Amino acid sequence: MKISYYPGCTLKNNAKNFEDSALCSLKRLEVETVELERWNCCGTVFSLATDDLIHHVAPIRNLIRVKEANTNKFMTLCAMCFNTLKRANERVKSDPESLDKINKFMYREEVKYEGDVQVLHLLELLRDEIKFENIAKKVVKPLKNLKIANYYGCLLVRPKEIGLDDVENPTVLENLMTVLGAEAIDFPYKTECCASYQTVDKPENVADRTYHILTSAQSQGAELVSVSCPLCAFNLDYRQKETVQKYPEFKNIPILYFTQVMALALGCPEKDLRLDLHYIDPKPILREKGLL
Amino acid sequence: MRINLSKRKIKDPFVGKVEELSGQNLLACYQCGKCSAGCPAIAEMDILPNQIIRYAQLGLKDELMRSKSIWICASCFTCNARCPKGIKIAEVIEALRQILLRKSEDHLKVKKLSAAEKGDVPPIAIISSMRKFTS
Numbered sequence: 001m002k003i004s005y006y007p008g009c010t011l012k013n014n015a016k017n018f019e020d021s022a023l024c025s026l027k028r029l030e031v032e033t034v035e036l037e038r039w040n041c042c043g044t045v046f047s048l049a050t051d052d053l054i055h056h057v058a059p060i061r062n063l064i065r066v067k068e069a070n071t072n073k074f075m076t077l078c079a080m081c082f083n084t085l086k087r088a089n090e091r092v093k094s095d096p097e098s099l100d101k102i103n104k105f106m107y108r109e110e111v112k113y114e115g116d117v118q119v120l121h122l123l124e125l126l127r128d129e130i131k132f133e134n135i136a137k138k139v140v141k142p143l144k145n146l147k148i149a150n151y152y153g154c155l156l157v158r159p160k161e162i163g164l165d166d167v168e169n170p171t172v173l174e175n176l177m178t179v180l181g182a183e184a185i186d187f188p189y190k191t192e193c194c195a196s197y198q199t200v201d202k203p204e205n206v207a208d209r210t211y212h213i214l215t216s217a218q219s220q221g222a223e224l225v226s227v228s229c230p231l232c233a234f235n236l237d238y239r240q241k242e243t244v245q246k247y248p249e250f251k252n253i254p255i256l257y258f259t260q261v262m263a264l265a266l267g268c269p270e271k272d273l274r275l276d277l278h279y280i281d282p283k284p285i286l287r288e289k290g291l292l
Numbered sequence: 293m294r295i296n297l298s299k300r301k302i303k304d305p306f307v308g309k310v311e312e313l314s315g316q317n318l319l320a321c322y323q324c325g326k327c328s329a330g331c332p333a334i335a336e337m338d339i340l341p342n343q344i345i346r347y348a349q350l351g352l353k354d355e356l357m358r359s360k361s362i363w364i365c366a367s368c369f370t371c372n373a374r375c376p377k378g379i380k381i382a383e384v385i386e387a388l389r390q391i392l393l394r395k396s397e398d399h400l401k402v403k404k405l406s407a408a409e410k411g412d413v414p415p416i417a418i419i420s421s422m423r424k425f426t427s
Contacts, residue, residue, distance in 0.1 A: 013415055196420065234417065
């Protein structure tokens with residue numbers, strides 16, 4: 001299988017551990033990924049104002065890059081990119097007038113966008129195309145006795161029209177973790193907002209959310225939390241510093257991308273896990289379980 | 293808090309502007325409160341999501357324009373998912389932010405952020421906060 005891949009800015013910066021572990025996992029699953037050429041910023045947030053067409057230009061341009069790669073579908077990893085690209089796609093697909101205006105605006109594009117590209121998240125590729133039963137066959141290091149709570153955040157599952165699972169009770173990550181041999185822990189805060197970009201000007205608000213989300217996971221017995229969004233990852237991991245300052249009784253817990261957990265089970269080398277890019281070191285718990 | 297209602301406020305073009313920018317019918321709301329019950333950010337809000345809709349119906353422009361709440365909402369869409377009337381509350385709040393931002397009244401002062409504040413967070417955090425908080 002071969003698939004075009006849109007990384008987005010943060011996968012090339014803070015979330016290198018997300019990218020490297022995903023690409024290594026896909027290689028193990030015999031999927032060839034081809035990074036799109038000349039990809040640009042997705043816009044990070046989908047513009048919600050009805051008349052604001054200009055902010056849909058950036059995501060639509062990326063969809064043109066997919067067509068230029070002679071394909072009609074591609075995959076992304078970041079939840080924010082997924083949400084923005086897919087929503088912009090749905091918006092122009094359901095509104096030909098907007099699509100026409102956007103096409104007319106982009107003077108330098110040689111290819112016209114016609115709403116004919118499919119936006120996939122890696123989790124959809126794993127679940128619907130590669131299929132979990134085939135992933136199970138490739139597991140070389142089952143994650144025995146490892147209790148993982150899976151945090152989805154908002155943008156993978158909401159709004160319903162673009163979400164890849166149930167809006168408030170998704171289970172795709174739990175199902176994947178089970179296939180990898182881990183014990184998936186359910187907890188009520190798995191789709192609760194982490195306060196997102198408020199981390200820039202209100203880190204104290206993020207500390208509150210991080211506290212509630214992570215203590216909820218811990219109360220269910222979680223030993224680590226898997227995530228699927230680089231902003232959630234930052235807030236839940238790096239903002240544990242502020243969380244401890246505000247709530248001294250708070251106990252740190254490591255945060256890993258679901259792809260790092262998968263890469264570990266599929267036998268990827270440590271250099272592709274990039275376990276050095278974390279605030280809370282995940283190595284002790286992984287060593288304790290005999291996984292490193 | 294004392295709130296003055298008037299026919300003038302209800303008929304203010306502000307109400308129509310909010311409906312137009314958000315694409316929502318404000319009068320569809322019957323104040324069940326589900327949006328506020330499920331909102332993860334209400335602890336930091338001064339006007340709750342269901343109250344925002346009520347204030348917008350009544351044209352209480354000044355109260356909404358100086359509320360903290362419109363800058364606290366991070367568009368997690370939980371309210372939208374739960375509204376029994378299908379009102380997109382997050383879109384209404386976006387419309388309120390837009391009314392200020394389109395007058396260049398930025399909420400985030402990017403120039404005032406320290407190098408550490410900008411450098412420690414991932415690029416998506418900076419870009420999305422600028423998208424939501426600046427014009």
